[in-house]
Amino acid sequence: MNVTVWNEYRHEKNNEEVTKIYPDGIHQVLASALTEHGYDVKTATLDEPEHGLTEEVLNNTDVLLWWGHVAHDEVDDAIVEKVQKRVWEGMGLVVLHSAHFSKIFKTLMGTGCDLKWREAQEKERLWVVDPSHPIAEGIGEYIELEEEEMYGEHFDIPAPDELVFLSWFEGGEVFRSGATFKRGNGKIFYFRPGHETHPTYYNKQIQKVIANGVKWAAPTTREYPVYGNAKPLEKLEGYKED
Amino acid sequence: MNVTVWNEYRHEKNNEEVTKIYPDGIHQVLASALTEHGYDVKTATLDEPEHGLTEEVLNNTDVLLWWGHVAHDEVDDAIVEKVQKRVWEGMGLVVLHSAHFSKIFKTLMGTGCDLKWREAQEKERLWVVDPSHPIAEGIGEYIELEEEEMYGEHFDIPAPDELVFLSWFEGGEVFRSGATFKRGNGKIFYFRPGHETHPTYYNKQIQKVIANGVKWAAPTTREYPVYGNAKPLEKLEGYKED
Amino acid sequence: MNVTVWNEYRHEKNNEEVTKIYPDGIHQVLASALTEHGYDVKTATLDEPEHGLTEEVLNNTDVLLWWGHVAHDEVDDAIVEKVQKRVWEGMGLVVLHSAHFSKIFKTLMGTGCDLKWREAQEKERLWVVDPSHPIAEGIGEYIELEEEEMYGEHFDIPAPDELVFLSWFEGGEVFRSGATFKRGNGKIFYFRPGHETHPTYYNKQIQKVIANGVKWAAPTTREYPVYGNAKPLEKLEGYKED
Amino acid sequence: MNVTVWNEYRHEKNNEEVTKIYPDGIHQVLASALTEHGYDVKTATLDEPEHGLTEEVLNNTDVLLWWGHVAHDEVDDAIVEKVQKRVWEGMGLVVLHSAHFSKIFKTLMGTGCDLKWREAQEKERLWVVDPSHPIAEGIGEYIELEEEEMYGEHFDIPAPDELVFLSWFEGGEVFRSGATFKRGNGKIFYFRPGHETHPTYYNKQIQKVIANGVKWAAPTTREYPVYGNAKPLEKLEGYKED
Secondary structure (H helix, E strand, O other): OEEEEEEOOOHHHHOHHHHHHOOOOHHHHHHHHHHHOOOEEEEEEOOOHHHHOOHHHHHOOOEEEEEOOOOHHHOOHHHHHHHHHHHHHOOEEEEEHHHHHOHHHHHHHOOOOOOEEEEEEEEEEEEEOOOOOHHHOOOOOEEEEEEEEEEEOOOOOOOOOEEEEEEEEOOOOEEEEEEEEEEOOEEEEEEOOOOOOOOHHHOHHHHHHHHHHHHHOOOOOOOOOOOEEOOOOOOOOOOOOO | OEEEEEEOOOHHHHOHHHHHHOOOOHHHHHHHHHHHOOOEEEEEEOOOHHHHOOHHHHHOOOEEEEEOOOOHHHOOHHHHHHHHHHHHHOOEEEEEHHHHHOHHHHHHHOOOOOOEEEEEEEEEEEEEOOOOOHHHOOOOOEEEEEEEEEEEOOOOOOOOOEEEEEEEEOOOOEEEEEEEEEEOOEEEEEEOOOOOOOOHHHOHHHHHHHHHHHHHOOOOOOOOOOOEEOOOOOOOOOOOOO | OEEEEEEOOOHHHHOHHHHHHOOOOHHHHHHHHHHHOOOEEEEEEOOOHHHHOOHHHHHOOOEEEEEOOOOHHHOOHHHHHHHHHHHHHOOEEEEEHHHHHOHHHHHHHOOOOOOEEEEEEEEEEEEEOOOOOHHHOOOOOEEEEEEEEEEEOOOOOOOOOEEEEEEEEOOOOEEEEEEEEEEOOEEEEEEOOOOOOOOHHHOHHHHHHHHHHHHHOOOOOOOOOOOEEOOOOOOOOOOOOO | OEEEEEEOOOHHHHOHHHHHHOOOOHHHHHHHHHHHOOOEEEEEEOOOHHHHOOHHHHHOOOEEEEEOOOOHHHOOHHHHHHHHHHHHHOOEEEEEHHHHHOHHHHHHHOOOOOOEEEEEEEEEEEEEOOOOOHHHOOOOOEEEEEEEEEEEOOOOOOOOOEEEEEEEEOOOOEEEEEEEEEEOOEEEEEEOOOOOOOOHHHOHHHHHHHHHHHHHOOOOOOOOOOOEEOOOOOOOOOOOOO
C-alpha cells in the first residue's frame, strides 16, 4: 500500500520550539512510524512544486495523510480539486489535527469545520467508544496525552458515519476526536491530536491509531460506478433508444 | 413558519409539454400545496434580481425549497454561498429531484451527487423504510407514480443520516429517494420525484411528503454555537490569558 | 399528547436522603414539569398492580418515560414484553439515567448496556453536539450540573442513530449522554442525568431536554406496516396464488 | 481466521427439490467457498449435540455464519445466549437470508425483524450503494439472480450502521439486502439472498460478498472494556474509596 504524508512544513522551519520537537518536520516522524507499520511511504510538502502532489504522485497514492495549520490558504485550489477527485475515485484520506480547517476537508464535509480551541498544555484523554472498530485495534480503553492543545465542541462537521474516539480535556470540554466519513469511493478518517508544539506524533499509541486509520482507509477495489443516461435492464414499453 | 419555494422556472416557459402541466411554474403548484398545509409561502425564481434570494428574503426564510435542472450553472456563486451560510445558521433546505445537481446541494454534500437517469415514462414506487420518521407521517406503505423519470444507484451522496424512502423502478433500478442530512445548524431533506414532464407535484401524497419535509426541516431555536479561542471552564494551571 | 411517567419509586421511600429531595417520588417531579410543558401526564410505579402499566394505560400512552435502578429484576417479563410491543407499534420511550440497565432498554438495544459509574458528587457538563436536533431546542452550548453520579465510556449500546449530548466529568471520563434510537415504529431517547441523590430533575434545562425528548418521541401517525406473504404488485409469470 | 458455518440443515434432508441443489447441505457449499477464499472453516448443524456450538467451538470461532428457516424455535435459548455473549465479546456474525427470523438475530436487533416475502421464482438485482465498503470489494454495480424468493420492505430492523446492498425485485418491491450492525465488541453483517430452493450459494459473486463479509466481521483485537465502579482518573475532592 502506497501512503503519502502531506505536511504544510512551516512551523518546523519558523518556530524554534517546534524545530526542537520535529527537526525534520512532522511528515518525517509520521513517515517513519508508518514505514515501521509496513507501508510504503512518501512525503510531500506545501513548498514543493504543485505542493508535491503531482498527478503522478496522487495517482500512485492509496492513502494520503494531511497536516496543515497556518497556510491553508496557500494551498492551490487546483490541487485541492485534484485531491478531491482522487478521494472520490477511492483514495483514502487521513486528516490530522488542525487540518480540520484545510480546504480539502471543508470541501469534502460541506460544513464550516469550526471548533473551540485553547493552547494551555492541558491533558487530553481519548476514549474509545466504538470498541469493534478496526481503527481501535490494539488500543486500550483510552489514550492519555499529558499536554495537548484543546479542541472543544461544537465541532462543525456532519454527523460522522462512525465515531471512534471521544476526547476529555482538563479545562472542561469534550470533542469527537476520531471520526470516519465516506465521500464518493473514498474513505476519510479525521483524528484530532497533533499540535505542533507537543511531541504527540512520537506517541506509540497515536502512531498505532494513525496506522490503523491508514489501513481502514485503503481503497476498495471495484470498477468506478457508471453514471448518466442508462438503458433499462428490464423490458420497458415506454423506452425508445435515442 | 416562512417557506420560500425557489424554482429555476425555465422549462415551464420554453417547453410546451411542461407549460401544459405547470402553466405558472412548478413553484406555484408547490406554493399552493404548502399554503394548504398551513405555511406562509413565498416564491423566488432564477431570472429575478439576485434570483429572488436577497438577503432579506433569505433571512426571513425558515425553510427553502429548491428545484433546478438545466440552468444550475447560471446560479450565481455568491447567492449559493449566502444560501449555504443560511443553512449553516439553521435554515431548512428541501432539495427536489434534479436539484441533486444544483450547486447548493453539491456544496453541502461534498460529493459529485451524480446518478443514473432515464426518461421513459416508467413506473416509480417509493417505499417507506423508516416508518417512525415524521416525514412519513400519513403516508402508506408506498407511493406509486405511474410515470416518472428514472434515477438509479449509485447515487453519489454521503451516507444519509436517515433514509426514509427507497424507490423501485420498472426498468430494474433502485434509488435512495428520500434522505436527510444535517449541515451546521440546518437540516436538509432530499426528495427525488418531480420531473418537469410529469404532473408529480399535483399528487397529494407527494405534496404531503414535501409538507412533512418542510415541517421536519424547521429551524431549531438556539443560540449559534461559539467557535474559536475559549477560556477554560475549569481551573487550569497551564493557562494564561493573553 | 398522553405521557406516562413510570418510576420504580423505591429509593424515595427507603432512603432518607432521597426522600428529602423527592418526597413524592421522581415521577411526580417529572410529571409536574411535563404538565407545565403542556402534556397530559399520568404516572405509574413498580408496586402498583401490573406496575401501573395495564394494557389500557399502555394503549393510551403516546410517550412513556422510564426511571428504574435497584429493582430492574422485579419488573415482570410479561409487562416488559407489552411495553416492547407498544414501542414497536409506535409509542415513544424516554429512558432516564439508571434505566440504562432496565429490562426494556436492554431488550430494545440488543446489547449489555453496561458502563462505568462512580458516586462522588462530581461535576457533569453536557455538551450539545447536534445543534439542529429538536431535542436541543432552547438549550445553550452545555448544561452544567454541579453534582451528579458519573457514567463513563465505554457505554455498551449500539451506535446511536443520533448523538445529541456528550458529557464531561470532573473525574476524567466522557459519556454519550443523549442518544436516539428507533425500534419498529417507535422512537427512543436515552438521557443520562438523574441520580436519585441529586436534585437534577428540578433543573429547568434538564426538564426542557426531557420535554423536548417527549415531543421528538411522539408517534408518527401511519398504518402499521403489513408483513408476511405478499402478492406481486407487478405482473409476474412465475406467480401462482395459493 | 477460524470460521464456523452454522446451518439448520433440515430442508436439505426433507425436501427433494432442495436435496438436489444442496445434497450435503447449504453449510457444505458455504464452507467450500470460504475455504477457497482462504479461511479455516468448520461447520455445525442444529441436530448435533448443543447444535454443534459447544463452548469450545464458539470460543475458537472468529466469525460465525448462520442459516436457519423452519426450526428457529428448536434452537436452545441457552445456546442463543452463548452466541450472543460471544458476539458481545467480539465474534463476527454473518446472518443469511431467512435467519432474519432467527432468535440470535432478533435478540441482537431488539426488533421483530419481520418483512414481506413471496416465492415466485422472480428476479432479484442487488445494487451496491456503498461503493467504498470492503464488503463490496470486487463486486460490480449489481449482482443479478435470475430466480430468488422475494423479501420486501418494510424490513423491521434498526437503521443499519451501514447499508451496502439494496435489492430490486421483479414483482415491485425493494429491500435493504446487505446491512451492517455492531453489538458490544462484535460486528454483524446481514445478507439477504439464499433461499433453499435456488442455487444462490453457488453463485461466485454471492460467495465473494459472503467472504468479504467474513473478513469485515473479523474481531478487533483489544482488551474487553472494563465496566462497573470506577476510580477517578483525576483528583476529585468528593471521592472516598469504599
